[in-house]
Amino acid sequence: MRIGVVCPYALDVPGGVQLHVRDQARELRRLGHEVGVLAPGGERGPAASRDDGEPGEPGLELAGRVVAVPFNGSVARLSFGPVTAARVRRWLAAGRWDLVHVHEPASPSLGLLALLAAEVPVVATFHSALERSRAMRAAQPLLRPGFERISARVAVSEDARRTVVEHLGGDAVVVPNGVRVDDFAGAAPDPRWLGARAGRPPVLGFLGRLDEPRKGLAVLAAALPRLRAAHPGLRVLVAGSGDGEALRRLPAEDAAALELLGPVSEEGKRALLASVDAYVAPQTGGESFGIVLVEAMAAGAPVVASALPAFRRVLAQGELGALFAVGDPDALAAAVAGALDDPAATAARRAAAAAAVRRYDWAVVADELVAVYETVLRGSRAEARASVPPTRRGGAR
Amino acid sequence: MAAAGPAAVLVDVRLLVLVPLVVLGLALAALLLSTAARRLDRLHRRADGARAALVEQLVRRAAAADRLARSGLLDPASSVLLAVAAADALGEGEEVGDTATERPDEEGAHEGARVGEGRREVGRDDGRRDAGAATGPGRLTAERERAESDLSAALRAALPPEVLVPLGQDPSAAPLLEDLAAECRRLRLARRFSNEAQVQVRRRRRSRLVRWGRLAGRAPEPRTFEVDDEPPPGLLP
Structure with missing residues (x-):
């Protein structure tokens, strides 16, 4: 044809x-x-x-x-x-x-x-x-x-x-x-970005344009005090374009937990998703599918996402990843803590997710x-x- | 004489304004109507094509079901159930080709004829319109809808998960199942696209210009094809 x-x-x-x-x-x-x-x-x-x-x-x-x-x-x-x-x-x-x-x-x-x-x-x-x-x-x-x-x-x-x-x-x-599932499944982690698996405090990942409010970086930033209290030394890798205007008003110790990577390449994205202890998707709306959730699942990252209709569907109503109330930093922090502190449940979700993403290959x-x-x-x-x-x-x- | 002069001039002036206006109006109306007619014709042709593709796909699915029924891979009861349902659907399919003669179908004629009376009329008209075309739009009658829904139900009954899963691991069954899965998926596509095209024709025919200009002529009102085309759970990814 x-x-x-x-x-x-x-x-x-x-x-x-x-x-x-x-x-x-x-x-x-x-x-x-x-x-x-x-x-x-x-x-x-x-x-x-x-x-x-x-x-x-x-x-x-x-x-x-x-x-x-x-x-x-x-x-x-x-x-x-x-x-x-x-x-x-x-x-x-x-x-x-x-x-x-x-x-x-x-x-x-x-x-x-x-x-x-x-x-x-x-x-x-x-x-x-x-x-x-x-x-x-x-x-x-x-x-x-x-x-x-x-x-x-x-x-x-x-x-x-x-x-x-x-x-x-x-x-x-x-x-x-x-999604090219095998590219993600075979991605090698980047040692700089490893957290719990390298015996260090956990590392979270965020992908998305920094200045677009609906990507929800502000929700994640607002959850930082709780996240840091539960896991001292926790780091958040933020990949995406934008100057992060909104992040400048954060208290210094919260801002220190954020690592702004700027825009990353496809390989960088794969390595990031293969490294982090949880991928956080705090989007507040306007998402029709959530391809990045599928990519995260394919790379083996446990997913914690806001309960938008599209995300709920991709995560099979929470069977493949944790969901939290849209735009609620406290719920986000609780869901992340749940994912980090219950390795057995998280591993079960990861296994189910690895099988489910084949449908999107x-x-x-x-x-x-x-x-x-x-x-x-x-x-x-x-x-x-x-x-x-x-x-x-x-x-x- | 002198009094008639200005009157005659007045008439001329009026005509001078009126005639071009009327001509312009007529030209505009003709343009509007021909544009609308072309648009409607294009939609009609696409709807007919999409329906022909749907008929083709119905036949392909039934053929795939029939191959599975005759493969000896299913238990005898399921095989018979599936073969009968496939033959029913295919039997209706043969009728599609012969537009000239009305062949009462062996089964289902008693109840089907009464239910489908009105629809048959539509079908016959349709056939006449496209007489001569190699594959006229299938006569997707109410009986056909019933036979196709029955085939979907038979497929689900013959391939419950406890049968489907082990069968999928059998190397001799896998190609048959893949075929069937592909045809089931394509049926859903073909039906969606065809119905979509029929609805667009209907919507367009309701527009004022098409109704006033009688642009739809004697072409029958297109009908959507409403069946249960749900494949056995687990057959499609």
């Missing part, structure tokens, strides 16, 4: 959708499909960037000028405008794709442009779970002609699916985000995507067969 994948966000910025697109392209290629990726970026134009994209990103085409605009609660780096639209059309025509897979089609970027211009069947994946519905409702009439072109809607989680049902009408099938997820593609193509082939003999079709409508 020749599959054209459209990513609405610039690939040079880390993010769930971008990582998903990269992995998706790689896994589909591994299965023998031809995959091209269209993403915002580059002033150089598509011809020049065809083959000098990043190593490991063959077939990446840059669709033009990136604009950073606030969208859906964070700043998104998008691409749009008439020049971009022309490039999208050229990419669609030159790629001779059997099928186009658009990610996050509601974002005002390449996806929407590709939807309207595509002549081949379109599969669309919805990533986000939106809580604020008014803006989406307002945009709905504008989105509808494009959305009518979608042959198959995919949601990455039950929560994302509910957003589709509530905001756009209609339904979607759930194909979860994929890319090998499984890519098969599911291919099943979606084949079903859609079967429909479009039947459509083509039906329209070959010029019967009374069309006139009867």
Whole structure:
């Protein structure tokens, strides 16, 4: 199959959708499909960037000028405008794709442009779970002609699916985000980041942009006095971009327990998750899936997460990791203490988690995507067969 | 003569304004209608294609169930149960191909005919519309829905966890089960996509422009296909 994948966000910025697109392209290629990726970026134009994209990103085409605009609660780096639209059309025509897979089609970027211009069947994946519905409702009439072109809607989680049902009408099938489980399961711990396993005070891990309130770093910071009281010398590794403005007001001894690592690479993230005594996910909302929870479980880190609907689902209602009340530092501290002080229960959860994450392995997820593609193509082939003999079709409508 | 002059000029001026306005209005209406018709036609065609894919997938699932029933890997009672349910579903499937003749099905005709009367009408109309097409949209009648739901129930009955788990470790059974799992999963996809497409046509047909312009013509109101397609627990990851 020749599959054209459209990513609405610039690939040079880390993010769930971008990582998903990269992995998706790689896994589909591994299965023998031809995959091209269209993403915002580059002033150089598509011809020049065809083959000098990043190593490991063959077939990446840059669709033009990136604009950073606030969208859906964070700043998104998008691409749009008439020049971009022309490039999208050229990419669609030159790629001779059997099928186009658009990610996050509601974002005002390449996806929407590709939807309207595509002549081949379109599969669309919805990533986000939106809580604020008014803006989406307002945009709905504008989105509808494009959305009518979608042959198959995919949601990455039950929560994302509910957003589709509530905001756009209609339904979607759930194909979860994929994780390369073996990469995480085989990651080597970093000796600097080891805690209890090296006979030192425990080490907690946090991943996420520091300045985005919904990532919940403030909740974790507020729990520090209790955490430190229960485990003197406890350290918290904080990986993510941002200057941590909010952390500057912390008392000195709390701040000393935090180690700001800045943004980490994929390898760094894997090593961190393989090292820590618990991975803490204090997110307060806006999470539709919680891929990082799956990554933590795959790396063998015990997970302590806020009880958001998406997290509850990924953690099987607490069977695979500990849950605490959303936004409650005391509950967080209690849950972390529970995970650190009851090694037997934590080990049982880790074992269950290691088995459960296989469901999210890319090998499984890519098969599911291919099943979606084949079903859609079967429909479009039947459509083509039906329209070959010029019967009374069309006139009867 | 002199009095008629200004009147004639007045008429001319009115026409001068009116005629272009009417022409413009008509052109605009034609544009709107043709755009709406194209949009509706595209949705119709996709809905027909998605339904054909669904019919194909129903046949593939029944065939996979039938292969498992005949493999000798299940106990005789489960094998018979599954084979009968698969044949029922496949029997309905054969009927899909022949659009010209109405063949009363052997079983289920007594109760099915009465229940499905109205639906049959829809199906027949559908067949006529697509007569000549190699694979017209399947006539997904109420009987077909029942037969497919029965097959799902038979699969669950024949493959409870205590059978499924040991069977999965049997190297001769594993490929059959993998096939069946793949077909069950694809059925859910095909049904979701098809129903989604039918609903979109229906929604579009309710729009004012489509109703006023009678753009839907005599094409039958698309129907969703409502069945129980729940696979045996544990068959899918």
